[in-house]
Amino acid sequence: MTSLNTIVRASIASVNKKTLDGRDVVDRMPDAADIQLGSGTGYGKADIAFIDTRTLAASTSENLDLAGALVDAFGTTIVAAKVKAIMIENPEASLSTLTVGAAASNTFNGPFSSATHSVDIKPGDRVLFASRTGWPVTAATGDILKVANGAGGSVNYNIEIIAASA
Template sequence: MPLSGTLLAVSAFAELTTALDLGTARAPHSLSRKLSLGSGTGAGKADRVFSDRRTLAASATEDLDLAGSLVDAFGATITFARIKGIIVAAADANANNVVVGNATSNAWATLLGATSTLTLRPGAFVAVGTGVADATGYAVTAGTGDLLKIANSGAGTSVTYDVHIIGASA
């Protein structure tokens, strides 16, 4: 089944201004990146996608198995060999943080390392994409390096997060 319309885009814009005697000085700053992938498994291509809204109970954790237990929109089990793009977004209404990374075993370490984490405060998000010429992406090793841990940082309330993963099966 071909994958089409695969796009990951991020953009930031800010403008500094200051009043001068006879006008206003402006310094615009912007940075944009876009990753558009074709269907397949090589450089600039992807053939698998996982997308879900998930909720973790207070103080709970879960391991997303990137090679063998995630299910796509049609009910087929997904096995990623390479991740080309990932977005994780914490819900605005969360009281606790969403913590990404640091699985106890078989950690997917090619993005954050085996023990590092990324903390997403309520409403925060992170997006990571590979370059279109990158055939490797972030490698997934089934059975030994394929678990992405997601954790609720505290007690008392659940957290909700969205996750979108684009990758290749080979």
């Protein structure tokens, strides 16, 4: 039996400084609190972790089946009931924009709110979505996360998914 404890860090911290009247005036934007997910399947819990570096040729796409096709580090096929966090990174060296979401059928809506919505991830960009409640995954009708590569060239993108099996 495995246990999973997760910390999701999605934060912007900055220090803006300006010299006024011979002194420094500082405006700080503090870090946001981490999102912590305990081991399990309820609110604020997760029991599935998937991480991969995947390759997409130019002008191609792939459908990631969140309920029955992806295999975790232990060789177990993941069957997510709720996705708690998704992080996708398009490397700086990439020559293409990735488009995530809007699968042709059986679309996982997740944070996109509609089957036709998507997000573009340009080279060097990273997106992170997190939910303590989780977004529902429905096997065979709402479990496909589409990742499409533009026409610039092959991309080795990184994806991390934290989910709950119930």
